[in-house]
Amino acid sequence: MLGTMSTPGSPRGVLFDVDGTLIDSSYLHTVAWWHAFNQKGWDVPMSRIHRLIGMGSEQLIDELLPADRDRDQDASIGDAHGSLFSVHWPGLTPTRGAVELLRRCAEEGLAVVLASSSNAAEVAAMRTALDVDDVLTAVTTATDAEHSKPEPDIFAAALEAGGLRAEETVVVGDARWDVVAARRLGMDTVGLGSGGISEAELREAGAVEYYADPQALLEAFDGSPLARRAA
Template identity: 85%
Template sequence: MLDGMTRTGSPRGVLFDVDGTLIDSSYLHTVAWWHAFNQKGWDVPMARIHRLIGMGSEQLIDELLPADRDRDQDESIGDAHGSLFSVHWAGLKPTRGAAELVRRCADAGLVVVLASSSNATEVAAMRQALGTDDVLTAVTTATDAERSKPAPDIFAAALEAGGLRAEDAIVVGDARWDVVSARELGLDTVGLTSGGISEGELREAGAVAVYADPQALLDDFDHSPLARLLAGD
């Protein structure tokens, strides 16, 4: 049964994380955060920042700065990161095979939802770079979730926006936070190392399969968890 529907007529679908998964932006975010912290007098190594990319801004700042800090700075650090990252919007590029994978999923009959917790303006820039709006069922942004990753809110919002049940959907993401938040909803995750997180770390978090990038997943589509989802396995 390869039409993207269950036997009861419920749709099947895929929830795509965007940053690092479909858009090659993880290291741009790392540099933007590094500059943002430095502007406020915090010396935070890029290696520590990179491992937390994909986590919500508030949680990321909490993880990287001392608990007894002056928290009045937190909002301005987050704002600085956003401004610094915006410099790169015009030059954003999809990861290898990203647009083709999104279209392959849609052509197979899967509901396709972009599950991003970035703000709407950033998501708009990434959607323009990806160029697949014509095959998307829905897109989520930060305003759709009360809490950001590793909380599961953004994937819960994506399921609702796509008219999907957790048992009929799968997540594709590049960060351990994607895997952790998806698991809270009973969603399996296909991990991609395109964001710079290792296969071992993604599997340790619970990813059911790991590929180098969207192109590698596309090349293995017929043998991947996406095909098994279509088949109802």
């Protein structure tokens, strides 16, 4: 984890989800989960999987498989997903405008924290793709939270790592689970469509604003919640 900011008092900041928000990986995760389920004999439609991307692995498996299943398979399904997704690490690319948005936030004086609940190896691969470590205040991984989204643990850990307070921080995410987790800590979420989730679903979950992708948010930055945090 990177060091916290050294400015006096509590800085204002933004917590960024990574998968689907900053890295174009939501559909890669969907395909990896689909293969992982199939390897264990489960026929789960990709459409159902995609809607749950961003949720923690244990919760995702619980949502998609029968409650009376043999749960001894769950860990191996999760491991298979991780192995299948790792094949795509070398080709991971930022979503449109992601790098520029992160740098703009830092230029505006916001503490920029990557709030990922992926494992350390996956986060390292995504950080390599983004190449913005010089503007990051802190980064979280799965080891920083006991429970994954929609529980708020990873955002609580990100606030602590960045030396931030919830009332002075906004979340940017692409999944309804980002919105739900942020609301539980009293934080507003700006929803992005870069993960394939609709504006209607993100707003229904409680997103205060919606943009098609980081580039659209960057272009509207001056009137966005991010600019109001920086003011």
